[in-house]
Amino acid sequence: MAASHGLTIGYLAERTGLAVSAIRYYEAQGLVEPWRNTGGQRRFHRADLRRLSFIMIAQKFGFTLPEIRDFLKSLPGGRTPTKADWTNLSTAFRSHLDARIETLERLRDNLDGCIGCGCLSLPTCKLYNPDDAAAAKGQGPRYLMGDKPSETVNDGNSLPNDEI
Structure with missing residues (x-):
């Protein structure tokens, strides 16, 4: 044609x-x-x-x-x-793709513990969320999405934030 x-x-x-x-x-x-x-x-x-x-x-x-x-x-x-037009698009796309890859890597690296234990209430779980504190940060699995817990867990087994 x-x-x-x-x-x-x-x-x-x-x-x-x-x-x-x-x-x-x-x-x-x-x-x-x-x-x-x-x-x-x-x-x-x-x-x-x-x-x-x-x-x-x-x-x-x-x-x-x-x-x-x-x-x-x-x-x-x-x-x-032009090639320059596509380069500009790909530069913007790459930054979004990099962010998506980072999220997927974090999910991969942290989700196996929850799948393995089968319980979201253990103090060592990366998704441990007493009193649904993560709800204030938005919808979804906030800690796997990159949010950090702002308080230590205090259920008799207090842990530093980086271990939550």
Whole structure:
């Protein structure tokens, strides 16, 4: 297909391995912006191959479509992104990816104790949370997410904060 006439949605699906319905969904979510030819058919820029590949990879890393949309907003509209444009996007993406990796490593390194003991009430558990003190810090497993307990455990077996 001649690039000057744009790429068909079928061609994009074939090249990326995505279903046509997925590409239409990404269009509806504002992740790709095709135009219509005189016959009313969608046409995509060749650069949309790279955008769709980025979307697929980012989703595999657990990023949501709104997060991916925010990353893609840094790319220019109306022209093919340059290497510099992609470098800027990848720099921002890398910092978010590094934070996600750090969280996953912390989870990996601390979760085995809880799975092994089966009890969240032992003073040595990394998730030990007397009186639900972590609830003030927000939803989810706050200590595995990086929050630190602000008080020592006092249940007769007081421990320093770094052992909680």
